Amino acid sequence: MPTVAWHTHWAGDTSAQQNPFLRASFLSTIEQTGVCSEGSGWQPEHLSLNDGNQTLWMPLYAKTHSWGEYVFDWSWAHAYEQHGLPYYPKLVAAIPYTPSLGPRTSQPLSAGQATTLASAIEDRVREQAYSGAHLLFPDGDTAGLWRQTGWAERCDVQFHWKNRNYRDFDDFLDRFSSRKRKNTRKERRSIAEQGLNLRCFEGTDINPEILHQFYVFYHATYLKRGRQGYLNRAFFDQLRAQQPETLVLFMAFEGNEAVAGALCFRDDTTLYGRYWGCLAEYNNLHFETCYYQGIDYCIRHGLQRFDPGTQGEHKVARGFEPTLTHSFHWLAHPDFRDAVQRFCDEEAEMVAHYRQQMIEALPFKATADGEQP
The missing domain is CATH 3.40.630.30 (Gcn5-related N-acetyltransferase (GNAT))
Incomplete structure (x- = not known):
């Protein structure tokens, strides 16, 4: 039976981790230097999952604001405020101040583990009276697994260079x-x-x-x-x-x-x-x-790839290609959960249209059939 635990300091083994932001040295550094702390509004609340074969860690933070996330939910916070409900604190699975696509667990994730983690996070939200939980900028593999959890999926566009x-x-x-x-x-x-x-x-x-x-x-x-x-x-x-x-x-x-x-x-x-x-x-x-x-x-x-950071249409003229990013959101309040799902669905259509516009704006020569190479 898998067991979960919550931790106020990162102690996960990431020795096999290639991504520089999910290394223990990076995640420990942001804690030890006070960059992420209760005072900064990024209180570490990491989740570990032991399924008998390995212990898998996910970086999570209790947030008292939305700064440094780059998935902008200020309008959601305002809607809560208008209804007399607190939006903060919330629980965020992310690399702090780093809007970069990547894995969000110390070891590769399975479908069963993703379901278990999502369920544990939802339970934590209820226990601690958080407004909800948010998974930001997972890579394609993680996003594919998290899509099965039923969390609302939100899309956006970044501009990446490809070799x-x-x-x-x-x-x-x-x-x-x-x-x-x-x-x-x-x-x-x-x-x-x-x-x-x-x-x-x-x-x-x-x-x-x-x-x-x-x-x-x-x-x-x-x-x-x-x-x-x-x-x-x-x-x-x-x-x-x-x-x-x-x-x-x-x-x-x-x-x-x-x-x-x-x-x-x-x-x-x-x-x-x-x-x-x-x-x-x-x-x-x-x-x-x-x-x-x-x-x-x-x-x-x-x-093979250069991820120069978030935003910036000026990157398109310099050969950076529009790349879809994803985030996943679960709100404890059922009415707001439904509203956010509708918001994400409607926004996804606009994002898809915007991405196509940016593809057409790339500086590359057209091929014989008129398509960008």
Whole structure:
């Protein structure tokens, strides 16, 4: 008989886990550095399932707000408020501040285990008087299994780059129409014309000085928008110490002075663009640092996919393809549960239409039959 347990600290074994965000070092770091805590509104409430053969863990958090999730449910919270009901706290299965597709359990999930986990989460919601539970950005395998649980499924679109066995960046650009290809080359040339150059630092090559420079850029970018960055300096320092092999940092320099940076993660197949920062504005520097450098890196290292983060239609013109994402939602209140199901069904039609529009906007040359390659 499978047994479940709830934990306030991550202790799951993820030694076989490729995804950099589901490693024990990542999930422990965000707890130990205070990034995820009761005070930050991300109280760890992890779930473990022991079925006799293995113990499987799922990262969950009791949330007192919706910041840092990127599946926007503010309208649901407002509807609860209008009816005099509390929407927070809620239970969220996610990687904090990381809207990236990936597994959501420490070991591969079976259909039976998905059903057991969903049932245990629903029971927890009732016991703790949470408004509901939410599973955010599961990969395709996890989404396929969770679809059987009866939770409402919500879709959205991100823009990912896919490696079609390109030899180099020019080989990738050969897929573009002539006008779009010229525009991209012009953007890249403008970096050198402004006296800027880019350098890539990986793993232990990211020394404390370089990391400090990046952190200043990261934090300053949030301050420009009138708020603090989600992540503190201790988070970056500890992550560098515990899983340096997953870190890739693109830094822009004007002469010998660093002026901007983008910190990415990687595994054997994918580059994940996560954090960006700069102090001054330069033409096209964001595109070069956050997108073109990552594409170059993927081609050089044979990575199959570049996930540069959420939102941003400007990525389409640069060859990032519209990719469906999924989330799953279960609300304890039966009337709101039905309302959210209807909302998700209606929204899915609009998302499908939007995705098709973005496919048609891709810069690639049409094939003989008029379809995008």
